[in-house]
Amino acid sequence: MPMAGSAPADSPVIKPPLWLLAELTYACPLQCPYCSNPMEIAGYKNELDTADWMRVLQQARKMGATQLGFSGGEPLVRRDLEQLIAEARRLGFYTNLITSGLGMDEKRISAFKEAGLDHIQVSFQASTGELNNYIAGTDSFEHKKEMARQVKKQGYPMVLCFVLHRKNEDQIRDILELAVALEADYVELATTQYYGWAYHNREQLLPTRAQLAHAEAVAKEYQEKMKGRMKIYYVIPDYFETRPKRCMDGWGSVFLTVAPDGTALPCHAARQLPGIEFPSVRDHDVAWIWNESPAFNRFRGLDWMKEPCRSCPEKEKDLGGCRCQAFMLTGDAANADPVCDKSPLHHLVTDEVERVQQLAGKKEFEAKPLVFRNMANSKRLTEAAN
Amino acid sequence: MGTITDAHVPFITPQFRFQWEEVQNCHVILYPEGMVKLSASAGEILRRCDGLRNVGAIITDLEQQFPGADLGPDVRKFLEDAHAHGWIRTR
Numbered sequence: 001m002p003m004a005g006s007a008p009a010d011s012p013v014i015k016p017p018l019w020l021l022a023e024l025t026y027a028c029p030l031q032c033p034y035c036s037n038p039m040e041i042a043g044y045k046n047e048l049d050t051a052d053w054m055r056v057l058q059q060a061r062k063m064g065a066t067q068l069g070f071s072g073g074e075p076l077v078r079r080d081l082e083q084l085i086a087e088a089r090r091l092g093f094y095t096n097l098i099t100s101g102l103g104m105d106e107k108r109i110s111a112f113k114e115a116g117l118d119h120i121q122v123s124f125q126a127s128t129g130e131l132n133n134y135i136a137g138t139d140s141f142e143h144k145k146e147m148a149r150q151v152k153k154q155g156y157p158m159v160l161c162f163v164l165h166r167k168n169e170d171q172i173r174d175i176l177e178l179a180v181a182l183e184a185d186y187v188e189l190a191t192t193q194y195y196g197w198a199y200h201n202r203e204q205l206l207p208t209r210a211q212l213a214h215a216e217a218v219a220k221e222y223q224e225k226m227k228g229r230m231k232i233y234y235v236i237p238d239y240f241e242t243r244p245k246r247c248m249d250g251w252g253s254v255f256l257t258v259a260p261d262g263t264a265l266p267c268h269a270a271r272q273l274p275g276i277e278f279p280s281v282r283d284h285d286v287a288w289i290w291n292e293s294p295a296f297n298r299f300r301g302l303d304w305m306k307e308p309c310r311s312c313p314e315k316e317k318d319l320g321g322c323r324c325q326a327f328m329l330t331g332d333a334a335n336a337d338p339v340c341d342k343s344p345l346h347h348l349v350t351d352e353v354e355r356v357q358q359l360a361g362k363k364e365f366e367a368k369p370l371v372f373r374n375m376a377n378s379k380r381l382t383e384a385a386n
Numbered sequence: 387m388g389t390i391t392d393a394h395v396p397f398i399t400p401q402f403r404f405q406w407e408e409v410q411n412c413h414v415i416l417y418p419e420g421m422v423k424l425s426a427s428a429g430e431i432l433r434r435c436d437g438l439r440n441v442g443a444i445i446t447d448l449e450q451q452f453p454g455a456d457l458g459p460d461v462r463k464f465l466e467d468a469h470a471h472g473w474i475r476t477r
């Protein structure tokens with residue numbers, strides 16, 4: 001989130017959360033194999049009810065959160081979404097709906113407007129119906145386009161989000177043309193981050209260096225061409241970098257995620273970290289969770305760091321990268337994110353990137369099926385893992 | 387650039403939200419997934435961009451409230467920046 005003006009670094013006071021990400025449900029009509037939801041979605045059934053969410057909104061707003069994202073899963077599945085939007089507006093949140101577009105129509109979009117929704121982000125899987133519907137696991141392309149037109153027509157600022165990976169990266173020009181045709185105000189070219197389902201499908205999603213170079217050049221071209229009309233965000237995927245990203249702008253520093261079952265998380269992927277008990281909004285208020293809970297203090301600041309981060313001159317800049325990535329790849333969440341080339345385990349990233357470079361395009365390798373994100377696969381894979 | 391004259395009537399662009407934030411102790415501009423914290427003077431200027439008065443009236447009002455300085459050039463400059471960011475429009 002771009003911010004003008006910033007607080008002094010390492011101030012001992014805990015700054016309040018600015019962002020509340022409300023994952024209303026894990027239910028979703030789509031099945032994106034790059035979904036960052038946990039593989040165990042089928043196991044979380046006990047969703048918060050309307051009153052719980054109202055309370056969470058009130059408590060987070062009172063602490064000073066200004067941005068609210070309704071996401072999931074597919075937030076449109078929740079029948080009380082209109083009610084939650086109205087409460088969010090009353091409290092003074094800037095409310096973002098992050099959606100696949102499935103589960104709304106012209107009427108519902110206007111009901112959201114009436115309730116006070118500020119912005120709708122619609123995700124697309126590709127620039128053609130064929131690939132979009134294949135990746136989404138659902139026939140959804142035409143409906144998405146229609147919804148994007150409605151979003152514009154009804155006066156919302158519109159963000160279109162495209163998650164990029166090896167299967168659609170080469171469509172980059174057509175993707176941007178689609179965004180131009182739909183008159184997006186902002187376009188997020190979000191390179192797949194390897195959490196949850198995306199991690200499981202990593203070798204089929206990792207792009208090649210040639211693809212990335214091409215995508216970056218085309219994105220730059222459109223950034224120039226569309227200046228002042230459409231803002232295009234393109235981030236180089238961290239697997240191809242030598243320094244990690246400043247993940248979530250710091251643990252417990254800006255973002256508060258609340259999962260469908262009420263578990264509060266410093267980022268949506270953190271649930272997998274072992275040895276941390278993440279508090280629930282059913283048992284605690286948001287202020288306690290943010291300020292006092294051991295989970296939100298676990299990786300706050302810099303004191304938890306090990307070498308090479310501890311003595312690194314760049315530690316204030318990237319805060320050692322992503323804790324989840326450190327855990328997934330090295331087995332210890334307190335290690336340096338292995339994306340960093342100062343990490344003794346950096347080869348875990350580069351080896352995988354190299355391996356995929358060699359194999360990409362080969363018939364047998366590309367033929368390996370993607371594992372789609374759905375409840376049946378979740379059950380099957382979770383049982384297999386236990 | 388001189389795109390803003392004293393006769394223009396500025397108002398906040400509907401796709402942006404301008405509001406006071408108690409916890410931050412400042413005015414902010416909110417937009418999709420982002421926020422800009424405003425300085426006290428920027429907040430005072432935008433607070434007056436209500437779509438009713440023109441830039442000349444806004445400057446007069448500010449000079450009454452904060453006497454002793456010629457605020458005109460700074461206000462016009464800020465409004466031009468705000469216009470370039472898309473925060474305000476004029477009629």
Ligand code: SF4
Pocket residue numbers: 028029030031032034035036037072073074100373
């Ligand atoms: S990434 Fe795809 S499958 Fe996952 S929640 Fe979003 S739309 Fe649903």
Ligand code: SF4
Pocket residue numbers: 243244308309310312313314315316318319320321336337340341342343
């Ligand atoms: S060693 Fe740690 S702190 Fe230093 S650049 Fe790498 S990840 Fe960042």
